[in-house]
Amino acid sequence: MPYNHQEIEKKWQDRWEASGIFHAHDGGEKQKFYCLIEFPYPSGAGLHIGHPRSYTALDVVARKRRHQGYNVLYPIGWDAFGLPTENYAIKHKRKPQEVTLENVATFRRQLQSLGFSFDWSREVNTTDPSYYKWTQWMFLQFFKAGLAYKSKQPINWCLSCKIGLANEEVVNGKCERCGGETEKRDKEQWMIAITKYAERLLEDLDGVDYLEKIKTQQRNWIGKSEGAEIDFVLNVPGQESGKQKVTVFTTRADTIFGATFLVISPEVAKQWIDVGWVAPASVREYVQEALSRAEMERAAEGKEKTGVDTQIVAIHPANGKAIPVWVADYVLGSYGTGAIMAVPQHDERDRAFAEQFRLPIADEPLAAVDEVVEKVGGKKTVKYKLRDWVFSRQRYWGEPIPLVWCEKHQWVAVPDEQLPVVLPEVEKYEPTDTGESPLAAMTDWVNTTCPTCGGPARRETDTMPNWAGSSWYFLRYIDAHNDQAFASRDKLKYWMPVDLYNGGNEHTTLHLLYSRFWNKFLFDQGHVPTSEPYARRHSHGLVLASDGIKMSKSKGNGVDPDEIITQYGADALRMYILFMGPFEEPVPWSLNGLIGVRRFLDKVERYVQAWVPSDHDGLSGAGLLERSLKKISDDIESFKFNTAVSAFMSLFNAIAVSHITREQLKKILVVLGPFAPHLANECWEKIGEGGLVEEQAWPEFDARLLVQDEIEIAVQVNGKARATIQISPNADEAAAKQLALAQEKVQKHLEGREIVQIIYVPGRILNIVIK
RNA sequence: GCCGCGGUGGCGGAAUUGGUAGACGCGCAGGACUCAAAAUCCUGUAUGGGCAACCAUGUGAGGGUUCGAUUCCCUCCCGCGGCACCA
Numbered sequence: 118m119p120y121n122h123q124e125i126e127k128k129w130q131d132r133w134e135a136s137g138i139f140h141a142h143d144g145g146e147k148q149k150f151y152c153l154i155e156f157p158y159p160s161g162a163g164l165h166i167g168h169p170r171s172y173t174a175l176d177v178v179a180r181k182r183r184h185q186g187y188n189v190l191y192p193i194g195w196d197a198f199g200l201p202t203e204n205y206a207i208k209h210k211r212k213p214q215e216v217t218l219e220n221v222a223t224f225r226r227q228l229q230s231l232g233f234s235f236d237w238s239r240e241v242n243t244t245d246p247s248y249y250k251w252t253q254w255m256f257l258q259f260f261k262a263g264l265a266y267k268s269k270q271p272i273n274w275c276l277s278c279k280i281g282l283a284n285e286e287v288v289n290g291k292c293e294r295c296g297g298e299t300e301k302r303d304k305e306q307w308m309i310a311i312t313k314y315a316e317r318l319l320e321d322l323d324g325v326d327y328l329e330k331i332k333t334q335q336r337n338w339i340g341k342s343e344g345a346e347i348d349f350v351l352n353v354p355g356q357e358s359g360k361q362k363v364t365v366f367t368t369r370a371d372t373i374f375g376a377t378f379l380v381i382s383p384e385v386a387k388q389w390i391d392v393g394w395v396a397p398a399s400v401r402e403y404v405q406e407a408l409s410r411a412e413m414e415r416a417a418e419g420k421e422k423t424g425v426d427t428q429i430v431a432i433h434p435a436n437g438k439a440i441p442v443w444v445a446d447y448v449l450g451s452y453g454t455g456a457i458m459a460v461p462q463h464d465e466r467d468r469a470f471a472e473q474f475r476l477p478i479a480d481e482p483l484a485a486v487d488e489v490v491e492k493v494g495g496k497k498t499v500k501y502k503l504r505d506w507v508f509s510r511q512r513y514w515g516e517p518i519p520l521v522w523c524e525k526h527q528w529v530a531v532p533d534e535q536l537p538v539v540l541p542e543v544e545k546y547e548p549t550d551t552g553e554s555p556l557a558a559m560t561d562w563v564n565t566t567c568p569t570c571g572g573p574a575r576r577e578t579d580t581m582p583n584w585a586g587s588s589w590y591f592l593r594y595i596d597a598h599n600d601q602a603f604a605s606r607d608k609l610k611y612w613m614p615v616d617l618y619n620g621g622n623e624h625t626t627l628h629l630l631y632s633r634f635w636n637k638f639l640f641d642q643g644h645v646p647t648s649e650p651y652a653r654r655h656s657h658g659l660v661l662a663s664d665g666i667k668m669s670k671s672k673g674n675g676v677d678p679d680e681i682i683t684q685y686g687a688d689a690l691r692m693y694i695l696f697m698g699p700f701e702e703p704v705p706w707s708l709n710g711l712i713g714v715r716r717f718l719d720k721v722e723r724y725v726q727a728w729v730p731s732d733h734d735g736l737s738g739a740g741l742l743e744r745s746l747k748k749i750s751d752d753i754e755s756f757k758f759n760t761a762v763s764a765f766m767s768l769f770n771a772i773a774v775s776h777i778t779r780e781q782l783k784k785i786l787v788v789l790g791p792f793a794p795h796l797a798n799e800c801w802e803k804i805g806e807g808g809l810v811e812e813q814a815w816p817e818f819d820a821r822l823l824v825q826d827e828i829e830i831a832v833q834v835n836g837k838a839r840a841t842i843q844i845s846p847n848a849d850e851a852a853a854k855q856l857a858l859a860q861e862k863v864q865k866h867l868e869g870r871e872i873v874q875i876i877y878v879p880g881r882i883l884n885i886v887i888k
Numbered sequence: 889g890c891c892g893c894g895g896u897g898g899c900g901g902a903a904u905u906g907g908u909a910g911a912c913g914c915g916c917a918g919g920a921c922u923c924a925a926a927a928u929c930c931u932g933u934a935u936g937g938g939c940a941a942c943c944a945u946g947u948g949a950g951g952g953u954u955c956g957a958u959u960c961c962c963u964c965c966c967g968c969g970g971c972a973c974c975a
Binding site for chain 1: 889890891892893894899900901902903904907908911912913914915927928942954955956957968969970971973974975
C-alpha cells in the first residue's frame with residue numbers, strides 16, 4: 118500500500134508552522150547561513166514545474182545547515198511588478214494590484230505545499246508601497262550621486278509593448294518579452310551609470326565563488342579592451358587645413374603602419390554635420406539613412422559592407438601620408454570613439470571594406486605598441502562593451518520614479534519624508550503611442566509643487582524597470598518590516614553577504630550583474646557592509662518537456678505542479694526533481710521517472726513499518742551505511758543531488774534484507790529529512806521518536822567505519838580486467854601479487870607468456886604486463 | 889566568426905588524482921502472487937558470437953601519450969548556451 122501523502126504532508130507542514138522552526142534569528146551564538154533563491158515572478162499561470170528545481174536544491178542545503186547547527190536564513194518573496202500582470206489586467210479590465218494579490222496567493226499556497234523551509238515571516242513583495250519606498254529611496258541615492266541622469270538617445274522601442282527596452286531586453290532585434298519588432302527611437306530616458314563600475318564589476322569577480330561559466334559570461338559582457346586613442350589631423354575641403362582632427366580607438370596600435378584609411382560611424386558624421394561640416398550630399402544621404410535604423414538592424418543585414426567617401430583626408434601621424442576618411446555603419450557610434458583607423462592587412466572587416474571599395478591595402482611593419490603610442494602622441498586607454506542601464510519604462514505597473522520637474526530647478530528629488538510616491542490608481546492602463554506612461558494622463562497626480570521652491574512642477578511619469586526591485590530584495594529580507602530604513606545596519610552586518618545564491622543562467626548578465634552593481638553602489642555610500650552581495654553563486658538547468666524541448670504554454674507540453682503533488686506527493690516531486698539529472702544541466706521531465714522515485718519512497722515507508730529494532734548491525738559490508746550517508750552528505754555540498762538520491766536507493770537496496778539498529782535508522786531518517794521531509798518525520802514518529810527530525814543534529818560519521826579493511830580490486834592482464842581479488846587497500850605488492858597469480862582466470866591468460874612487469878596501485882588495481 | 893559547455897545502453901544518467909565503463913532510476917522481457925488485472929516481489933537486460941563457462945568489440949570520428957584513457961594531448965564532426973561588424 119502506498120502511504121497517504123496528502124494526509125502526512127499536511128500534518129507535518131502544520132507542525133512546522135506551529136513550531137516556527139524555520140524562522141531565522143537576527144543574531145545569537147550560532148553561525149549564520151544566508152541561503153537565497155531568485156524570488157519568483159508570480160505569474161497568472163501559477164508555479165512552473167521548473168521553480169521547485171532551484172528551491173528544492175537550496176532547501177536541502179538550508180535544512181542540512183540547520184541540522185549542522187547554523188542559524189539559517191532561507192527567505193521568499195515576490196518580484197511582482199512587470200508586464201505580464203499589466204497586460205493581463207488590461208485585457209480583463211482589472212487592477213494589476215488585485216491580480217497580483219491573487220497570483221501571490223496561488224504561488225504561496227503552491228510553495229507551501231512543497232514543504233520548503235522558507236522563513237515566511239520575512240515575505241516581501243516588490244509592489245508593496247512599504248517595499249518600493251526603499252527602491253525609490255535608493256534610486257534617489259543614485260540620482261544624488263550623479264549616477265542617474267536623463268539622456269535623449271536612441272533607445273530600443275518595442276512596437277507592440279509600446280515601451281523602451283534596455284539592450285539586454287532586445288534579442289536578435291526582437292522584444293525579449295513579446296517577440297515583437299523593435300525600432301530605434303529617440304527618447305528621453307533615465308539612465309544609470311553602471312559603466313562607472315565596469316572595472317570593479319570585472320575585478321571583483323576574482324574574489325567570489327561563482328561557477329566559472331558565470332564569471333566568464335559576465336567578463337565577456339563587460340567586454341574590457343585595453344588600447345589607445347590616437348589623433349589624426351584632418352584636411353576638410355572648404356576649411357582651413359590642419360585645424361580639425363579625429364580621435365580613433367585601437368587595441369592594435371602596433372599595426373598603425375598598415376592603416377590605409379579611416380572610418381567614422383554615421384553617428385560621428387552626424388555630429389560633424391551638426392557643428393558645421395558641409396558634407397557632400399552622398400554623405401548626408403548615407404548618414405540619414407543609417408541613423409534611421411537600429412544598430413541591431415544594421416548588423417543583422419549581414420556582412421555586406423556599405424559606406425561613402427567623405428572627401429576628407431587625414432594625415433597619418435606615423436608616416437605623414439594622406440589617407441582617405443570614409444563613413445560606414447560597420448563602425449559603431451556607441452563604442453570606443455566611434456572612429457577607427459582601418460588596417461585591412463590585419464583586420465578582416467577592414468579588409469572586406471577595402472576590397473569592396475578598392476581602397477589600398479598596405480603591408481605593415483609591426484612596431485611596439487608603447488613606442489607607437491608615444492611617437493604619435495596617443496593616449497593609452499581602456500574601453501568596455503558594457504553600456505549604461507536604461508532605467509525608465511513608459512508603463513503603469515512599476516515603481517514611480519520619485520522626481521519632479523521644475524522649470525527653475527530642473528529635476529528635483531522628492532524629499533525622503535514624502536516617500537513612497539505611491540502609484541496612483543488610473544482609469545486606463547493601456548500604454549500610449551506617444552511614448553508616455555499611462556500616468557501622464559493623471560493630471561491631478563502629475564501636477565505638483567517643487568520641493569525646492571514651492572512653484573508649479575510636474576512629476577516624472579515614467580516608471581522603473583522590474584529589475585529595480587530585484588536589485589536589492591536580498592537586503593530587505595534581512596529586516597523585512599523595518600519602516601525606518603531598508604534594513605538596520607546591525608542586521609545587515611550580521612547577515613551579509615549571502616552565503617549561497619542559486620538562480621537561472623538567463624539572469625547572468627541582467628539581474629545578477631545589476632544587483633552586484635546596485636550593492637556596490639550602496640556599499641560606496643556606506644549603506645551596506647560588503648562590496649559583493651553574493652559569496653557563492655550556482656545555477657540550475659531548465660526542466661524541459663518530456664520531448665526534450667522547452668515547456669511552453671503554446672505547445673501545451675507543461676506539467677502542473679499541483680497535479681503532481683496531489684497525485685504523487687511533494688516528497689516524490691522534490692526527490693525526483695533532484696534525481697532527474699545533473700543540477701546544472703537541462704533535463705527532460707519524465708512522469709515515469711517521478712513514479713519510480715515515489716516507488717522508492719513507498720519502499721522506505723514499508724521498510725520502516727516492518728522494521729524491528731536490532732541490537733546489532735546485520736549489514737553484510739561493515740560501514741556501508743556510514744559510507745552511504747557520508748557520500749550523500751558530501752554530494753549535497755557539491756550540488757550533486759542526483760547521485761545523492763541514487764545513493765539513498767542503493768542504500769535501501771542493501772538494507773532491505775538486513776537488520777539495522779535504532780541509531781542507524783535514526784541517522785538515515787535525519788539525512789533523508791532534507792530530501793523528503795514529510796516522510797522522514799512520519800517515519801521518525803512511527804518508530805517512537807519524539808520531536809521533529811529538523812531538531813536533530815546531522816550525524817557524525819565514524820572515521821573508522823568509513824575505511825574498508827577489505828575491498829575488491831581488479832586484476833588486469835595487459836590492461837584487460839580478468840579477475841578480481843579481495844584485499845586490504847593497504848596490502849603490499851607481494852601479497853596482492855600472490856593473490857592475483859593464484860586466480861585461475863589470471864593463470865589462464867598467463868599461460869606460456871612471460872611476465873614483463875607488474876603495476877600495482879594499492880586499493881585500485883593490479884596489472885600484469887606480459888609478452 | 890568568437891567565448892563557454894557537452895556527445896556514454898532503448899531512455900535520464902553514474903564512473904575519485906587516468907585504474908573492473910554502464911551505479912541508480914525508467915523502459916522492456918520472463919517468472920511468482922491473483923479467477924483476472926493493478927500493485928508488489930524475484931530474475932534478466934551495452935553489442936556480436938555461444939546452452940553455458942567464456943571470447944571479442946564498445947564512451948561522436950581519427951590519431952597520440954601510457955602498463956592502463958569516458959578521463960590527458962592533437963586534428964576533425966555534431967549538439968546546446970552566450971556574444972555577435974565592440975576595432
